[in-house]
Amino acid sequence: MSNVSKFTSKDDIHEEACLWVSRIDRGLTSEETDTLRDWLNASQSHRRILFDVARVWDDLSVLNELKGMFPLRPQIKGETGKARKVLRQARWSVAAGFLLMAAAAAMMVDSYWLGQNDTGYHLAQRIGTAIGEQKTLTLNDGSVVHMNTNSAIQINFDGERRLIDLIKGEAHFTVAHDASRPFTVTAGINTVTAIGTAFNMQYTNNEAFELVVTEGKVLVQDKQNSVSREEIAEMIQKGNAFGNLKLLTAGEKANVDGELSDLKNLDTDAMEQDLAWQQGMIVFKGEALEDALREIERYTAVDFTIEGEALKQKRVAGYFKVGDISGLLSALKNSFHIEHKRVDAMTIQLSQQQG
Incomplete structure (x- = not known):
């Protein structure tokens, strides 16, 4: 029989503790409760870090559940103020380390920059979601972006253009109408442009994505094409595209990878199933x-x-x-x-x- 035990790093324990907090928050099954007890009994570090993670998120329901299973250590009589300070610093050091690890691993970014250019202003913003997280954003033009799990976008708005790069993952865009400033999302080697409509884009590999138009019309083109914003608005409004530019209308779904493929017409039920992630x-x-x-x-x-x-x-x-x-x-x-x-x-x- 081997007497060698597997070593678990502090980062691994932090990640497992985060998962347990989310499970406790939505309610544990009897099987999960037993598994959690075994995990907590396996190491004092497991118990300490799990309590620290719950404190970081200030989740009283989780803390109450944990206290019922494993009461916190009572304060030792005569414990000095210096010792208490050291313990507090240690707990927050663990918490800060967990947050930094989560931010780096999940690309939870939300950077913002606002400057001036020839059109009056330039807004640049990069936003991401972690694994399991969804986020809804209302942009400064009134458009709404609903981001799915593990996704990232880069926003670039000015007085003439509304540009977004879908860096990874999936997002649904509800576009505020503005024919003078087309709303363009780039993914892979293609762009999807609207002037006031709604559509969903999801990466299927590094260059290709799935496009579902939920309202109105969108224009799909190679991102190297040089078409004026006036021409784009006219094509969308009149429903006429030329060359290798393609128009998709509400209820249509396609794979986009340079060319359009697997074009389908979706009924209401199929559309709701494709967008079920939003619920x-x-x-x-x-x-x-x-x-x-x-x-x-x-x-x-x-x-x-x-x-x-x-x-x-x-x-x-x-x-x-x-x-x-x-x-x-x-x-x-x-x-x-x-x-x-x-x-x-x-x-x-x-x-x-x-x-």
């Missing part, structure tokens, strides 16, 4: 399990492994709540006879139920 849901309509889990992994730090090629290609369907891993596992077992085993705190192995 905190993920919808699968017969995708392979491997592809479905890849989508799930966008919303959580948990990794999945699948035993066997046949199971990887097994088709799954249903509605799943974003971040609800326990609900997902229960559905896979009850509806698709797929068992799971926790390899460690961050890895879940799936296998086909036997018999």
